[in-house]
Amino acid sequence: MPAEWVLATHNRGKAEEFRRLLARYPVTLELAYVGGGEVVEETGSSYLENARLKAIHAAATSGRPALADDSGLEVDALDGRPGLYSASYVSDDAWENLRAVLLQTLSVPYAARTCRMRAVVVLARPDGVTVQAEGVVSGHLAGYPRGIGGFGYDPAFLLADGRTMAERAPAEKDALSHRGRAVRALLALLESVPPGQRA
Numbered sequence: 001m002p003a004e005w006v007l008a009t010h011n012r013g014k015a016e017e018f019r020r021l022l023a024r025y026p027v028t029l030e031l032a033y034v035g036g037g038e039v040v041e042e043t044g045s046s047y048l049e050n051a052r053l054k055a056i057h058a059a060a061t062s063g064r065p066a067l068a069d070d071s072g073l074e075v076d077a078l079d080g081r082p083g084l085y086s087a088s089y090v091s092d093d094a095w096e097n098l099r100a101v102l103l104q105t106l107s108v109p110y111a112a113r114t115c116r117m118r119a120v121v122v123l124a125r126p127d128g129v130t131v132q133a134e135g136v137v138s139g140h141l142a143g144y145p146r147g148i149g150g151f152g153y154d155p156a157f158l159l160a161d162g163r164t165m166a167e168r169a170p171a172e173k174d175a176l177s178h179r180g181r182a183v184r185a186l187l188a189l190l191e192s193v194p195p196g197q198r199a
Helices: 012-021 047-062 083-088 094-104 170-176 178-192
Strands: 004-007 028-030 066-075 114-124 130-141
Touching: 004 047, 012 028, 012 170, 012 178, 047 066, 047 114, 047 130, 066 083, 066 178, 083 094, 114 178, 130 178, 170 178
Parallel strands: 004 028, 004 066
Antiparallel strands: 066 114, 114 130
Protein backbone atom coordinates (compact mmCIF):
# COMPACT_ATOMS: atom_id res chain seq x y z
CA MET A 1 0.00 0.00 0.00
CA PRO A 2 1.52 3.38 -0.99
CA ALA A 3 2.46 5.67 1.87
CA GLU A 4 1.29 9.01 0.47
CA TRP A 5 -2.04 9.76 -1.19
CA VAL A 6 -3.51 13.01 -2.43
CA LEU A 7 -7.11 13.46 -1.33
CA ALA A 8 -9.13 14.86 -4.21
CA THR A 9 -11.90 16.74 -2.41
CA HIS A 10 -12.61 20.35 -1.52
CA ASN A 11 -15.16 19.29 1.13
CA ARG A 12 -13.81 19.69 4.66
CA GLY A 13 -16.36 17.27 6.12
CA LYS A 14 -15.31 14.52 3.71
CA ALA A 15 -11.64 15.27 4.35
CA GLU A 16 -12.12 14.81 8.09
CA GLU A 17 -13.98 11.51 7.53
CA PHE A 18 -11.26 10.17 5.23
CA ARG A 19 -8.60 11.18 7.75
CA ARG A 20 -10.37 9.20 10.47
CA LEU A 21 -11.12 6.21 8.22
CA LEU A 22 -7.48 5.88 7.19
CA ALA A 23 -5.95 6.71 10.59
CA ARG A 24 -5.13 3.06 11.37
CA TYR A 25 -3.43 2.47 8.04
CA PRO A 26 0.10 3.39 6.88
CA VAL A 27 -1.25 6.16 4.66
CA THR A 28 -0.51 9.89 4.75
CA LEU A 29 -3.17 12.07 3.13
CA GLU A 30 -2.24 15.37 1.54
CA LEU A 31 -5.36 17.52 1.67
CA ALA A 32 -4.38 19.62 -1.32
CA TYR A 33 -7.86 20.61 -2.43
CA VAL A 34 -9.64 21.23 0.86
CA GLY A 35 -11.33 24.61 1.04
CA GLY A 36 -10.63 25.49 -2.58
CA GLY A 37 -12.70 25.12 -5.70
CA GLU A 38 -13.80 21.90 -7.36
CA VAL A 39 -11.01 19.43 -8.13
CA VAL A 40 -12.30 19.10 -11.68
CA GLU A 41 -15.71 19.60 -13.29
CA GLU A 42 -17.97 16.66 -12.44
CA THR A 43 -19.40 15.84 -15.86
CA GLY A 44 -19.95 12.12 -15.29
CA SER A 45 -23.32 10.40 -15.43
CA SER A 46 -22.66 8.22 -12.38
CA TYR A 47 -20.94 8.36 -9.00
CA LEU A 48 -18.16 6.16 -10.39
CA GLU A 49 -17.53 8.39 -13.39
CA ASN A 50 -17.29 11.51 -11.23
CA ALA A 51 -15.02 9.86 -8.67
CA ARG A 52 -12.76 8.57 -11.46
CA LEU A 53 -12.57 12.03 -13.04
CA LYS A 54 -11.40 13.56 -9.78
CA ALA A 55 -8.98 10.80 -8.80
CA ILE A 56 -7.34 10.53 -12.22
CA HIS A 57 -6.98 14.32 -12.50
CA ALA A 58 -5.44 14.63 -9.04
CA ALA A 59 -3.06 11.70 -9.60
CA ALA A 60 -1.90 13.03 -12.96
CA THR A 61 -1.28 16.56 -11.66
CA SER A 62 0.37 15.50 -8.37
CA GLY A 63 2.34 12.49 -9.60
CA ARG A 64 1.07 10.47 -6.64
CA PRO A 65 -1.84 8.10 -5.96
CA ALA A 66 -5.03 10.08 -5.46
CA LEU A 67 -8.20 9.16 -3.59
CA ALA A 68 -11.60 10.60 -4.54
CA ASP A 69 -15.24 9.84 -3.95
CA ASP A 70 -18.65 10.79 -5.20
CA SER A 71 -21.69 10.21 -3.08
CA GLY A 72 -25.31 11.10 -2.63
CA LEU A 73 -28.66 10.68 -0.92
CA GLU A 74 -31.27 8.68 -2.84
CA VAL A 75 -34.84 9.26 -1.63
CA ASP A 76 -37.37 6.75 -2.96
CA ALA A 77 -40.31 9.17 -2.66
CA LEU A 78 -38.38 11.57 -4.91
CA ASP A 79 -37.59 8.89 -7.50
CA GLY A 80 -34.02 8.62 -6.26
CA ARG A 81 -33.30 12.34 -6.09
CA PRO A 82 -31.18 14.20 -5.23
CA GLY A 83 -28.78 11.32 -5.97
CA LEU A 84 -25.90 12.33 -8.22
CA TYR A 85 -26.78 15.99 -7.68
CA SER A 86 -26.89 15.87 -3.88
CA ALA A 87 -24.19 18.52 -3.42
CA SER A 88 -25.87 20.97 -5.81
CA TYR A 89 -29.54 19.99 -5.66
CA VAL A 90 -30.91 23.52 -5.42
CA SER A 91 -27.70 25.42 -4.62
CA ASP A 92 -24.13 24.91 -3.42
CA ASP A 93 -25.27 25.38 0.19
CA ALA A 94 -25.71 22.10 2.09
CA TRP A 95 -28.47 23.44 4.36
CA GLU A 96 -30.48 24.76 1.42
CA ASN A 97 -30.26 21.37 -0.26
CA LEU A 98 -31.32 19.57 2.91
CA ARG A 99 -34.22 21.97 3.44
CA ALA A 100 -35.39 21.45 -0.14
CA VAL A 101 -35.46 17.66 0.26
CA LEU A 102 -37.39 17.93 3.55
CA LEU A 103 -39.90 20.38 2.12
CA GLN A 104 -40.50 18.16 -0.90
CA THR A 105 -41.28 15.19 1.34
CA LEU A 106 -43.40 16.91 4.01
CA SER A 107 -46.53 14.94 3.10
CA VAL A 108 -44.77 11.58 2.74
CA PRO A 109 -45.57 9.17 5.62
CA TYR A 110 -42.69 7.64 7.55
CA ALA A 111 -43.07 4.17 6.02
CA ALA A 112 -42.57 5.64 2.55
CA ARG A 113 -39.60 7.84 3.52
CA THR A 114 -37.08 5.14 2.68
CA CYS A 115 -33.74 6.29 1.34
CA ARG A 116 -30.12 5.36 1.12
CA MET A 117 -26.72 7.00 1.10
CA ARG A 118 -24.33 5.72 -1.55
CA ALA A 119 -20.61 6.41 -1.96
CA VAL A 120 -18.13 5.30 -4.60
CA VAL A 121 -14.42 5.73 -3.84
CA VAL A 122 -11.64 5.54 -6.41
CA LEU A 123 -7.89 5.36 -5.92
CA ALA A 124 -5.96 6.30 -9.07
CA ARG A 125 -2.29 5.90 -9.89
CA PRO A 126 -0.47 8.58 -11.92
CA ASP A 127 -0.49 6.21 -14.91
CA GLY A 128 -4.31 6.15 -14.85
CA VAL A 129 -4.82 2.70 -13.31
CA THR A 130 -7.72 2.80 -10.83
CA VAL A 131 -9.27 0.69 -8.09
CA GLN A 132 -12.82 1.43 -6.92
CA ALA A 133 -15.34 0.31 -4.34
CA GLU A 134 -18.88 1.20 -3.30
CA GLY A 135 -20.62 1.54 0.04
CA VAL A 136 -24.37 1.83 0.67
CA VAL A 137 -26.38 2.32 3.85
CA SER A 138 -30.19 2.27 3.94
CA GLY A 139 -32.46 4.23 6.25
CA HIS A 140 -35.37 6.67 6.43
CA LEU A 141 -35.59 10.39 5.88
CA ALA A 142 -36.35 12.27 9.09
CA GLY A 143 -39.07 14.91 9.14
CA TYR A 144 -36.68 17.57 10.44
CA PRO A 145 -32.91 17.90 11.06
CA ARG A 146 -31.53 16.41 14.27
CA GLY A 147 -28.03 16.33 15.69
CA ILE A 148 -24.96 18.53 15.46
CA GLY A 149 -22.43 16.09 13.99
CA GLY A 150 -21.66 15.17 10.44
CA PHE A 151 -22.46 17.32 7.42
CA GLY A 152 -24.63 17.38 4.33
CA TYR A 153 -27.72 15.21 4.74
CA ASP A 154 -26.53 13.53 7.96
CA PRO A 155 -29.01 15.45 10.19
CA ALA A 156 -31.96 13.92 8.30
CA PHE A 157 -30.72 10.38 7.69
CA LEU A 158 -32.29 8.00 10.21
CA LEU A 159 -31.11 4.47 10.91
CA ALA A 160 -33.10 1.67 12.54
CA ASP A 161 -32.39 2.82 16.11
CA GLY A 162 -34.16 6.13 15.45
CA ARG A 163 -31.07 8.32 15.53
CA THR A 164 -29.74 10.34 12.63
CA MET A 165 -26.17 10.13 11.40
CA ALA A 166 -25.63 13.59 12.91
CA GLU A 167 -26.61 12.30 16.38
CA ARG A 168 -23.72 9.84 16.48
CA ALA A 169 -20.14 10.12 17.63
CA PRO A 170 -17.66 10.21 14.75
CA ALA A 171 -16.40 6.68 15.35
CA GLU A 172 -19.94 5.27 15.37
CA LYS A 173 -20.84 7.14 12.20
CA ASP A 174 -17.69 5.88 10.46
CA ALA A 175 -18.57 2.29 11.33
CA LEU A 176 -22.03 2.63 9.76
CA SER A 177 -21.72 5.18 6.99
CA HIS A 178 -21.71 4.67 3.23
CA ARG A 179 -18.27 6.30 2.98
CA GLY A 180 -16.87 4.12 5.75
CA ARG A 181 -18.14 0.99 4.04
CA ALA A 182 -16.71 2.11 0.70
CA VAL A 183 -13.28 2.89 2.15
CA ARG A 184 -13.08 -0.45 3.97
CA ALA A 185 -14.06 -2.27 0.78
CA LEU A 186 -11.39 -0.36 -1.15
CA LEU A 187 -8.71 -1.18 1.40
CA ALA A 188 -9.67 -4.86 1.31
CA LEU A 189 -9.31 -4.82 -2.48
CA LEU A 190 -5.91 -3.15 -2.26
CA GLU A 191 -4.67 -5.70 0.24
CA SER A 192 -5.73 -8.52 -2.09
CA VAL A 193 -3.82 -7.13 -5.10
CA PRO A 194 -0.22 -8.37 -5.66
CA PRO A 195 2.30 -5.71 -4.50
CA GLY A 196 3.53 -4.93 -8.00
CA GLN A 197 0.03 -4.11 -9.23
CA ARG A 198 -1.18 -1.93 -6.38
CA ALA A 199 -2.14 1.70 -6.84
